[in-house]
Amino acid sequence: MKINETYREVLKWASSFLEEAGQDSLAAEMLVRERLNWSKTDFIVHLDHCITPEIKQQWVVDVKQHSTGIPIQYLLGYEWFFDNKFKVTSDTLIPRPETEEIVDKFLKEAPKKPLKIVDIGTGTGVIAITIKKKRPEDDVTAIDLSEKALLVAKENGKNLQVEVRFLLGDLTEPVEKEQFDVIISNPPYIGVDEKKYMDDSVLNYEPELALFAENEGLAVYQRLAKEMPVILKPDGQVFLEIGFKQGPAVKAIFQEAFPTADVTIEKDMGGQDRLLKVKL
Known part of the structure; x- marks a missing residue:
């Protein structure tokens, strides 16, 4: 796992991964924001902060599962x-x-x-x-x-x-x-x-x-x-x-x-x- 990776860098990967899988790339941001209970502003503020290994791991799992077609709501467990x-x-x-x-x-x-x-x-x-x-x-x-x-x-x-x-x-x-x-x-x-x-x-x-x-x-x-x-x-x-x-x-x-x-x-x-x- 890359050291000192920022939210912006992981977002770029996640968005591209979903787009290549035929899913809406905007879901990449939504997945991490919902997991962290962040607003849009919270996310923007953290874009250039380093992401923790635990948060990145959950984000990667969510993105890969959503790329197979599983709805975001079923991954998160709520709507x-x-x-x-x-x-x-x-x-x-x-x-x-x-x-x-x-x-x-x-x-x-x-x-x-x-x-x-x-x-x-x-x-x-x-x-x-x-x-x-x-x-x-x-x-x-x-x-x-x-x-x-x-x-x-x-x-x-x-x-x-x-x-x-x-x-x-x-x-x-x-x-x-x-x-x-x-x-x-x-x-x-x-x-x-x-x-x-x-x-x-x-x-x-x-x-x-x-x-x-x-x-x-x-x-x-x-x-x-x-x-x-x-x-x-x-x-x-x-x-x-x-x-x-x-x-x-x-x-x-x-x-x-x-x-x-x-x-x-x-x-x-x-x-x-x-x-x-x-x-x-």
Whole structure:
């Protein structure tokens, strides 16, 4: 190992290594910053400082593993969502910025009164836990079909000190005798036939259960449309994340399920269809 090597020198190697492997070279800086809990400014200040052998060794291991396609979040064991650190494992989907946008829309539009809310397909628990942290007066339930994912969600709830009810089960089945003011979900919506277009890091490392649905990705929406009317209060609302090509199809499914409701599709910051809203 080279003696008196600086962060700048190791960064140059790490960036080139990732680029040659077909990965984003910017990940090199992110990996070491997250390991050291440094801001961008912290990193810049240390660029010409000598790196310790221990820090370099961890950085090299991380870079080499990421070069094979392993997502950064699985290497680190967490992802940030609404400025909170959520544990992620190979049993959970990595939270996406698009989901943050949907939670943000809900938080901005929700009435200022206690609500009973259910998050269906909670995964890491980011939706349910974030809502509970922002709106502690709400009664929040989170459901998932995966027992392993639910264990991760429970751990995140404990770490972030919120009281969310976590239930194991298939879609609305665990709460079929209850009613809610709000149903919110980021369900599996990628069609099985779309696998050939997807990034290998997603296909090889993220759980298929949380990604794919039959019938061109519409199968879960079709089930939810049948099950939701029973558990949604007469003045309730639905917030559903959707695939960017699914707007018209999902809108038609839910307009049929809620004939008198206001069913709308909203776009994300990239201008793509991303959110279906039902307002009774």
